[in-house]
Amino acid sequence: MQDPASSTRSEPDFAVLRERAYNLRWATVDGDVIPLTAADPDLPVAEAVTEAIARYVSAPHLSYGPPCGLPAFREAVAGHFGREKRVAVDAARVLATNSAASALALVARHVMRAGDEVVVQDPVDFLVAESARRAGAVLRTWAPDGGRFTLAGLRAAVTERTRVIAVCHPHNPMGSLWTPAEVAAIAEFAAGRGIAILSDEVWSDVVLDGLPFASFAGFPGAWVVYGLSKGYALAGLRIGAVIAPDAAAGGRFALEAGFEHTIEGAATLSQVAAVAALEHADAWRAAFLRRCAAQRDRARLRLGALGGVRLGEAPQATFVCFVDVRATGLDETELAARIERCARVRVVPGSPRWFGAGAAGHLRLSLATTRAVLDEALGRIEAAWPAVAGDASGQGAKSTM
Amino acid sequence: MQDPASSTRSEPDFAVLRERAYNLRWATVDGDVIPLTAADPDLPVAEAVTEAIARYVSAPHLSYGPPCGLPAFREAVAGHFGREKRVAVDAARVLATNSAASALALVARHVMRAGDEVVVQDPVDFLVAESARRAGAVLRTWAPDGGRFTLAGLRAAVTERTRVIAVCHPHNPMGSLWTPAEVAAIAEFAAGRGIAILSDEVWSDVVLDGLPFASFAGFPGAWVVYGLSKGYALAGLRIGAVIAPDAAAGGRFALEAGFEHTIEGAATLSQVAAVAALEHADAWRAAFLRRCAAQRDRARLRLGALGGVRLGEAPQATFVCFVDVRATGLDETELAARIERCARVRVVPGSPRWFGAGAAGHLRLSLATTRAVLDEALGRIEAAWPAVAGDASGQGAKSTM
Numbered sequence: 001m002q003d004p005a006s007s008t009r010s011e012p013d014f015a016v017l018r019e020r021a022y023n024l025r026w027a028t029v030d031g032d033v034i035p036l037t038a039a040d041p042d043l044p045v046a047e048a049v050t051e052a053i054a055r056y057v058s059a060p061h062l063s064y065g066p067p068c069g070l071p072a073f074r075e076a077v078a079g080h081f082g083r084e085k086r087v088a089v090d091a092a093r094v095l096a097t098n099s100a101a102s103a104l105a106l107v108a109r110h111v112m113r114a115g116d117e118v119v120v121q122d123p124v125d126f127l128v129a130e131s132a133r134r135a136g137a138v139l140r141t142w143a144p145d146g147g148r149f150t151l152a153g154l155r156a157a158v159t160e161r162t163r164v165i166a167v168c169h170p171h172n173p174m175g176s177l178w179t180p181a182e183v184a185a186i187a188e189f190a191a192g193r194g195i196a197i198l199s200d201e202v203w204s205d206v207v208l209d210g211l212p213f214a215s216f217a218g219f220p221g222a223w224v225v226y227g228l229s230k231g232y233a234l235a236g237l238r239i240g241a242v243i244a245p246d247a248a249a250g251g252r253f254a255l256e257a258g259f260e261h262t263i264e265g266a267a268t269l270s271q272v273a274a275v276a277a278l279e280h281a282d283a284w285r286a287a288f289l290r291r292c293a294a295q296r297d298r299a300r301l302r303l304g305a306l307g308g309v310r311l312g313e314a315p316q317a318t319f320v321c322f323v324d325v326r327a328t329g330l331d332e333t334e335l336a337a338r339i340e341r342c343a344r345v346r347v348v349p350g351s352p353r354w355f356g357a358g359a360a361g362h363l364r365l366s367l368a369t370t371r372a373v374l375d376e377a378l379g380r381i382e383a384a385w386p387a388v389a390g391d392a393s394g395q396g397a398k399s400t401m
Numbered sequence: 402m403q404d405p406a407s408s409t410r411s412e413p414d415f416a417v418l419r420e421r422a423y424n425l426r427w428a429t430v431d432g433d434v435i436p437l438t439a440a441d442p443d444l445p446v447a448e449a450v451t452e453a454i455a456r457y458v459s460a461p462h463l464s465y466g467p468p469c470g471l472p473a474f475r476e477a478v479a480g481h482f483g484r485e486k487r488v489a490v491d492a493a494r495v496l497a498t499n500s501a502a503s504a505l506a507l508v509a510r511h512v513m514r515a516g517d518e519v520v521v522q523d524p525v526d527f528l529v530a531e532s533a534r535r536a537g538a539v540l541r542t543w544a545p546d547g548g549r550f551t552l553a554g555l556r557a558a559v560t561e562r563t564r565v566i567a568v569c570h571p572h573n574p575m576g577s578l579w580t581p582a583e584v585a586a587i588a589e590f591a592a593g594r595g596i597a598i599l600s601d602e603v604w605s606d607v608v609l610d611g612l613p614f615a616s617f618a619g620f621p622g623a624w625v626v627y628g629l630s631k632g633y634a635l636a637g638l639r640i641g642a643v644i645a646p647d648a649a650a651g652g653r654f655a656l657e658a659g660f661e662h663t664i665e666g667a668a669t670l671s672q673v674a675a676v677a678a679l680e681h682a683d684a685w686r687a688a689f690l691r692r693c694a695a696q697r698d699r700a701r702l703r704l705g706a707l708g709g710v711r712l713g714e715a716p717q718a719t720f721v722c723f724v725d726v727r728a729t730g731l732d733e734t735e736l737a738a739r740i741e742r743c744a745r746v747r748v749v750p751g752s753p754r755w756f757g758a759g760a761a762g763h764l765r766l767s768l769a770t771t772r773a774v775l776d777e778a779l780g781r782i783e784a785a786w787p788a789v790a791g792d793a794s795g796q797g798a799k800s801t802m
Contacts, residue, residue, distance in 0.1 A: 009461070016460045023465035023663070044461040053670070054455045059417045060410070060445040061673075064424035066628075098499040098639070101663040125755040130662055229465075236463040236669035239497070259546075261531055262424070262502040267668045269454070330421035 001258070003090070006258045010287075012042045012370060024346065029089065034377045035346045039320055041368035043234040043291075046284035048306035049234070052276030053269060065268040067259045069241070071097025073271040076278040077226065078240045085204060087218035095254060096266040096274075100202040100227025100240035101127050106165070106257045107242055107263065108135040108225045111196050116163040118380075121149055123322075125172040128200055129356055132166055143358060147312045148176055151185050155304035164196045170203040170218065173355055173364045175296075175315020177207060180214035187219035197222040202240070205231020205285065207317045208293045230318075231285060232277040233368075237270035266311040288368075292319040295367040295374055301380045303365075306385050306391030319368040321349070324330075326361035328392040335388065336363060343379045343384035411688075413443045413771060421637070425747065435770075435778045436747045440721055442634040442769035444692075445694035446678075450633070453677030454670060466669040468660045469651070470497025470642070474672040477679040478627065482635045486605060488619035493648035496655060497667040497675075501603040501628025501641035502528050507658045507665065508624045508643055509536040509567070512597050516565040522550055523759035524723075526573040529601055530757055533567055544759060548713045549577055553798060554585050565597045570617065571604040574723040574756055574765045576697075576716020581615035588620035598623040603641070606632020606686065609694045609720045618644045631719075632686060633678040634769075638671035645730065689769075693720040695766040696775055704766075704781045707786050709793030720769040723751070727762035729793040736789065737764060744785035746778045 019027040024037035046084050068074070074094040081089040096338045097103035104127050112118055114136030120129045122141040132139055142149060142157040142165075158165070165186070170177045178186070199216035201224050216222040227240035244250030258264040295363065296314065299321050304311045308328035315321065325335055336349040348366075350359030367374060386393040418427040425438035469475070475492040482490040498504035505528050513519055515537030521530045523542040533540055543550060543558040543566075550572065559566070566587070571578045580589070591598050600617035602625050608614045617623040628641035645651030659665040697715065700722050709729035716722065726736055737750040749767075751760030754776045768775060787794040 013460060013462065016462045017464065020462050020463035020466075020669070022467040025464065027467075038465060040465050046462050047461070049463075050458040050461045053458045057451040057454050059414060060418045060448070060451045061414065061421050062446050062450075063418065063422035063426065064439060064441050065421075065637040066423040066428075098503075098668075099666070102659075102665065103497075105659060105664045127662065127664070130555050131664075134659070134664075234463050235465040238666060238668045258503075258506060258535070261528065262500065263506045263528070263532075263535075264503065265500070265639060265672050267499075267639045269670055270422070272666050324497065 009044060009047060011346055012044060018040060024348070029346055030160045032345055033340060033344045034373060034380070036365040036367065036369070036377055037346050037348050039162045039230060039318070039366050040235045041288070041319070041374070042370065043233055043288065043368065045233050046281035048276045048280035048284070049232070053273055056269060056272045062260070062268065065265065065271065066203055067262065067265060068254050069094065069133065069266060070268060070271045072275050075083045076275040077243070080278040081215060081217060081243070085213050087215045089217050089243055090247065093242065093244045093250050094387050095242045095250055095259060096271050097240045097242055098264065098266050099238040100200070100229065103225045103227070103240045103242045104128065104200055104236070105134055107198055107225060107253070108132050108137070110253050110256055111198060111223060112137045112164055113287065117159060117161040118164045118166055119154065119162055120166045121158045121168060121171070122396045123173060123350065123355040123362070124168045125200070126156065126354050126356070128166050128168050128179040133258065135165070141358070144174065147174065151182070151189060154186065154189065158193065158195070162193070162195050164198055165190050166198040166200070168200045168203070170207060170213070171319030171352070172203055172318055173222050173319040173320050173359065174312065175320060175322065177211060180212060182217070183214040183216060187216060189221060191219065191221055198225070199223070200225045202227040203318050206289065206292060206319055208289060208296065209316065211316050221245050223314070227368045228274050228277055232281060234273060234277065237267070237273055239270040239274045292368060295319065295371070296321060298371070298374060299367050299378065306382065306389070307394045308389050319366060321365045321367055323359060323365070324365055325363055330389065332363060339381060339384070342387045345379040345380055402523060410448060413445060418443060425749070430747055434741060434745045434747055435764040435774060435781070437768065437770070437778055438747050438749050440631060440719070440767050440769070441636045441691070442644050442720070443771065443774065444634055444689065444769065446634050449677045449681035449685070450635070450674045454674050457539040457673045459671060464671065465663070466666065466672065467653050468663065468666060470667060471669060471672045475675050477676040478644070481679045482616060482618060482644070486616045488616045489617050491648065492580055494645045494651050495729070496645065496651055496660060497672050498641045498643055499604035499665065500602070501608045501626050501630065501669050503639070504626040504628070504641045504643045505529065505601055506535055507534045508599055508626060508654070509533050509538070510600060511654050511657055512624060513538045513565055518556065518560060518562040519565045519567055520563055521557045521567045522569060524751065525569045525757040526601070526690065527757070529567050529569050531566050538565070542759070545575065548575065552583070552590060555587065555590065559594065559596070563596050566591050567599040567600055567601070568602070569601045571614070571718030572740050572749070573604055573719055574721050574760065575713065575720060576719040576723065577714065578612060578614065578717040581613060584615040584617060588617060588623060592620065592622060599626070600624070601626045604631050604719050607690065607693060607720055609690060609697065609776065610717065610780065611731070612630060612717050624799060628673050629678055633682060635674060638668070638674055640667055640671040641676045644764050675698060675718040696772070697722060698770070699775060700766065700779065703783065707783065707790070707792050708795045710747070719738065720767060722766045722768055724764055724766070725762060726764055729790045731790065733762055733764060739789045740782060740785070743788045744781040746781055
């Protein structure tokens, strides 16, 4: 692949990404492979972020932060939810965590007891189910209906013994987004049965097409997990947050999970970066969201023309594309391996390990790269498709109907 | 108190510390109180550290790091143990963690099962015992003998059911250091009985007077926890490490603890800072250790002259001073409260919450500040001592015999 000849502040430096981007990405693949894998943007972070980091260390004291996060961080997250997600969140409900992933596991351990029945979506990002399993929960599956997770599907999954409903909202890998009315209906359904909600809202900063996002943080009894890896490209800083149902519940969580003992907590410098992102990177994120929407449209147009590939509803959120490849007749893992071998592009197979059994027969592609890299990757997949998909390769028009 | 009129790179900026230093320190005390509390130096970090951070973010990509830590971090920790602690450690044994405190809790959970009998020192930093309790262990106490933790004391604590010996080495709060021969004897004793060792070596970079430090990492079956908060003043970055007994054991730990699922891990920027500290801050640390030794000597001279204060052996490591105040006839919590009220200095009482029952009747003072601040604090304590300690205040000469 041709790397861009020179990088500007708004374009990636692929030489740096090859050194730094792990988790199935540039630093881990063969030199000629394009990774459309982990959901971590290739784009440089906002200047406000790196400036804030440099300014902070220009006063060279890196002492202990407060157990539940810097006041500025807690206020920035609360303010961001107020402005961007239109829900009033008191800063006292916010705790800074060592990534959204860590937050999810800690909250799951706090709200679930071994043997508790927990409803999780299937498919869903593996961390939601993994966190519940680690807490010893018994999982029950909420399957989508026509590409959406509906209240009817939830009713079918819940039993008398359900203690928690754990959701990914917006949804990875499907890219679906509940309307404010749907969120309210789910929250009311759960509250009426005394069931807690654990909502992974790490994707809530990547809502496309100007659609509104409704957070579960606006409803009683819900635990919300948030992070800055998706919407601000800060995965390496491992900075996330828990929004507890109220300050008292947050305090009990902080004690049980070890925040008050310095066992848990987030690096102060990562919090400083997050504050800068949340308060001074609106323009960066607006441009990023336009790019995500454009990449989604380009990818769907070209992937949908491949034989044996079926597109679902257009994602309303996230920067991933989740496509149904069952009509190729090939197992998703075999198909992903062939794509890497023949097209030198790595994608994530919809295997149970990543997204649950409900992802079988699907591939997930992450699109938060440049237009040039995405075009190159799609071009390679198109060129290799007859070798990859064999007999199904000519069935594009039919299979996408 | 008079803040230094101006700060240089080698002197603290107290205005910044009042904003940033939490965990019982400058940001949390009344404006006229000097905190000699949490073991977190007041000193600015090494220039190499802040330069490395600024250089790293000048290429503005902050992507996912590898699950068990950057290769450069794992190699830097291994190299540091080789050079400074004279033990050959393969980088494959090293995992980057979100602080030493987090590492301790994770390793405890990995090597202990609920109901396991675990030997812990008493007194000892609360995190060692807390980590074992969180893992569900039944604690047995290893008491010091004449100010030292001896093999005889260990033998008395161990039973047929002991599964783990968890130690703090060098020892906080006593400042004691085992000789290489003592370490070998403890390791051999444990190995002979099939008992694992969990060694908290977060203080191993603060060994004074040129004494040798022997790490348990040189012995089979030992788990070592390390961190950069004490020796390099990086507490806010929450960067630590686990050194597993071998690479395979480290891999199993990484899987069980969630490193392989991004649930656990350390911020890449914190790792970058740590690499700079370990590889380019030798001069900074040498000056820091000279300062720690000088502050120790000054503090002991003056504290030992106070009525009712008894000094133990001079600390061979750490920058804390742990003094016996039982001869004042006052409870340590009451005494600490009086010192804060009368002398406007905060110290840590030797209460079970901080150091175990064995710390009763003691106070701990952290000394890693400037000579001027330490002198001011000691002067205030001396002036207030009659009001603080009452009848015992004149018994200095006798009680320190």
